[in-house]
Amino acid sequence: MSAAPLGIAGELARRWERSRLYLWVPLGLFMLFTLVPFYWMIVFAFRPDGSTHPYPWPVTLANFKLVWNVLGFGVFFKNSVLVGVGTLVGVNVISALSGYALARFSFRGRGFLVVGLLCTQFVPGVMLLIPLFIIFRHLGLIDNLLALVIGDTVFQLPLTTLLMSGFIRSVPVELEEAAMVDGCSRLKAFRAVTLPLLRPAFVAIGSFAFVGSWNNFLFALIFMNSQDHFTLPVGLDYTIGEFSVNFGALAAGGVLAAVPVVLVFAIVQRYLVQGLTVGAIKG
């Protein structure tokens, strides 16, 4: 790469370069920092009560049985799945509709709408807790999971719409036009040509929406009253707030909350890096 180095110093520098320790050492440190906390939670979740070994052996599922059956995590899990899937569907359908309009049509107010969508990023849900609570109370949706689906969907939509319109713009409009020349209606052209090409977009946006709603804590904390309607984050907070924390149970609850999102993430993380270049940077 550079001019041939001389002497022992040069030899050392070359070895350093070849061994690529400058890469492996920091990467190893990052790995430790990321993975040790996960490992520690897994240790707590699987080892028997009272054990102090830094490894989960002998493995027991007692903590999981306790949180799932007694502490209500079975119900919380079901609620989180319902809200997550509802949000995923809502966000995908609405961002596909509006993303298509933004990508393929010119109309009055388009620029204004894009700016408006970007502005919503500065009005996050936390700041609107009070008025949203009052609105949902008027709608009779307090303690109803639908309130969470609506709330989560609304606050995901601005970004997912812009992302989706970026994805749709990256599909050449000529493909649709060719189908229309062949006698397809616009709807049919979209369905037959563009929609299949958008699969990565739906996967990426769907997982954004699912993870976002799965992780939303404050909405569920404030809009849900009864334990039957708690979601996993609220259930975890509840367990943390217990008079004396049962760390085994807390860790088992944490594993239950972590597994679905980490799985979703493992599937989509490749799209994530691609999706951000296509959608977000082009705006």
Place this chain on the structure above:
Amino acid sequence: MSLGSRALAITQPVPLAPHDRGAERHGRARRRRKALVPYAMLTPLVLLILGFVAYPVLNVVYYSFQNYNVVEPFLNGFAGWSNYSTMFRHDPLFWTSLEFTAKWVFAEVFLQLVFGLVLALILNSAFRGRAIARALVFAPWAVSGVLTTTIWLLIYDPQAGLIGYLSDLGLTPHGFTILADTHTVFWAAILAELWRGLPFFAIILLADLQSIPTELIEAANCDGANAWTRFRYIVAPHLRDAVILSTLLRCVWEFNNVDLLYTLTNGGPGTETTTLPLYIARQAITEHNFGYGSALTMAGFVILLVFSVAYLKFSKFGASRGYAP
């Protein structure tokens, strides 16, 4: 599109078509109907945003001038500027929460950016097992604030936690409660949030790094550039706008990050780690003082707005590629 406009935009240019030339010969009514198609498609989005973002914002303005307390309904009514004067003159917690918010946002965004950039650069070079390394290191991205608290409570617990091993090594006293000590609680919270926030910058910067044309790097290598000159003259200018935009988004995000602090420290010990949004959330959740909470929210809006505009202006966003913000 569901209106079945068969001939619409056959020759439509990308991305915007001022007119549909193909539709010229069709009747005017039909064209007008077609012009409504994008609006029809945008209706659900616009209605949701108006109903659940715009209208609540107006509500906040209104409630900030009201006495509105669920616990003391007999006092409800027009309050004039009294919520605001309480906030500015008689509420020291408002000012300390602002101070802590600034500290929190700055420290968190700065550390996430620096380490995120290092991580992105590492993951951008070619090595065996890069895909797996990437998936593993990015995993905390998917973790919620409450789950982060869960995980770090298990680490920070003086008896059962990993921190006990530090005590065994003599680094901290035995039974040291890191979250109850005013000197350490800040860094304990910062570390937990850094764990979760690192992947955000790493993902965005990695995406941007991968869009650097390889020819550029190869040309620089031919000219004898070393790692530092490559970074200084090719990579850094290329990342500029992505860094500006993502730090701004992250500042806003960390400003509003309530989940972690609410569950990990609950703003304590005392009010040591109370950010403004956490203070607002507490007004809503435990005090039920909606009027005063709305006045605090107004302060939050103004701060975010002024900060964002100033940040984009002074960072000259878009200047390097010749377009205005």
